[in-house]
Amino acid sequence: MRLLLPLIFLFIPIMIVANSQLSDKYDVSKEEITADGKNATTLIFTAKDASNQPIRNLNVRFKRSHEADTRLSAVTEHKRVTITPHIDGQAVERVAAETVTFKVACVDFDESSFSASSSILFTDGQDKVTLAFTAKDSHNQPVRGLVISFNKEKNRPSGSSTILSDITETDGVYRATLTATTKGSKEATSELVDFRLMIDGKPAGVVNGVLLIAPKYYFTVSKDSIAPNYEDESTLTFTAIDGGNQPLHGLAVSFKRDDEEGTILSPIIEKNGVYSATLKGFSAKKVTIEPCIGGQPVAGITEKTVTLSWQ
Incomplete structure (x- = not known):
C-alpha cells in the first residue's frame, strides 16, 4: 500500500x-x-x-x-x-x-481495537465473519500504511478449512473476510479458532471466540427401486441446515448420476433448505446418485442407488 x-x-x-x-x-x-x-x-x-x-x-x-x-x-x-x-x-x-x-505514527493499542464481527461462523462456505483492526495513534487519529496480517493460530487437527480474504484498509481500519467449509463428517461439530494480529511481521494481539460450526446435511431417496416405464419415479431429497438448525437457502445443489443414459431428472426445487428432484427412467439399470454443492461432492454424505427394474 x-x-x-x-x-x-x-x-x-x-x-x-x-x-x-x-x-x-x-x-x-x-x-x-x-x-x-x-x-x-x-x-x-x-x-x-x-x-x-x-x-x-x-x-x-x-x-x-x-x-x-x-x-x-x-x-x-x-x-x-x-x-x-x-x-x-x-x-x-x-x-x-x-x-x-x-x-509513520506509532500505534497506540489503548486507542486501537481488534475484533470479529461475529463469534460464530457456520462452515457452509457462505457465512462470513469480518476481522477488523482499527489502528489509532495516541491522539486517537487513524494510522494508515501498516503491513498487517491476521494469522490463524495452530490448533488441533481441524475438520474445517478456513479462507481469509486479502486485507483492505480504509481510514486506518484494516479488514478481511473469513469463510469456512467442512472437510469431514455431516454431523454438526464445532471448534474455536484464534487469529493473531501481526504488524510488520511481529505479534501484536489475539482475537478469540470465532466458533466454527459445521452445517448438517441429509440425503434420502423415496424409492430405491422403480419401474423403467417413464411414469414411476423416486424423489431425491437433500436437506441442508446450519449449526443453529436454520435452513440453508440458495445452495448450488445438484444430483450427480453415474449413468445418465436412459434416465430423466427433473429440475431441482428448494423450499426451506430442502432441495428435491424426481428421477424417472426407461432403461433397466442401476443408477448411483451423489449430491453436490457447487459441483463438488458433499463431505460425509453417502451416495444412494436407485434400481430401474420390471421386477
Whole structure:
C-alpha cells in the first residue's frame, strides 16, 4: 500500500531586476510530518533583489532528493527527503536545501481495537465473519500504511478449512473476510479458532471466540427401486441446515448420476433448505446418485442407488 504525502508548495513570485544581487530565503513550515496522507508541510521560497524588493514571475519549483519517497508504503524507520528550490531548472546556490522527515505514527493499542464481527461462523462456505483492526495513534487519529496480517493460530487437527480474504484498509481500519467449509463428517461439530494480529511481521494481539460450526446435511431417496416405464419415479431429497438448525437457502445443489443414459431428472426445487428432484427412467439399470454443492461432492454424505427394474 502506498500513501500520498501532501506537500504544499508555497511560491512567492517576484519580478527579476536586471543586474541586481538576489537576497533569497527558503524555509519549511514543518521539518517533520507524519506519513498519514493528511499532514503537510509548506515550502516557502522568498526571492528578493539587492534592494530587498520582491522579484516576481520566476519559474520556481522544488526539487526533491527522493521524489518517489513522498509516496510511501509502510515504513518503520524515518525517511529524510531533501528539497532544493530551482529557478529555470537550475538549483539556487544562494540558499541551503531544507530537509523534511516523514515518519509513520506509532500505534497506540489503548486507542486501537481488534475484533470479529461475529463469534460464530457456520462452515457452509457462505457465512462470513469480518476481522477488523482499527489502528489509532495516541491522539486517537487513524494510522494508515501498516503491513498487517491476521494469522490463524495452530490448533488441533481441524475438520474445517478456513479462507481469509486479502486485507483492505480504509481510514486506518484494516479488514478481511473469513469463510469456512467442512472437510469431514455431516454431523454438526464445532471448534474455536484464534487469529493473531501481526504488524510488520511481529505479534501484536489475539482475537478469540470465532466458533466454527459445521452445517448438517441429509440425503434420502423415496424409492430405491422403480419401474423403467417413464411414469414411476423416486424423489431425491437433500436437506441442508446450519449449526443453529436454520435452513440453508440458495445452495448450488445438484444430483450427480453415474449413468445418465436412459434416465430423466427433473429440475431441482428448494423450499426451506430442502432441495428435491424426481428421477424417472426407461432403461433397466442401476443408477448411483451423489449430491453436490457447487459441483463438488458433499463431505460425509453417502451416495444412494436407485434400481430401474420390471421386477
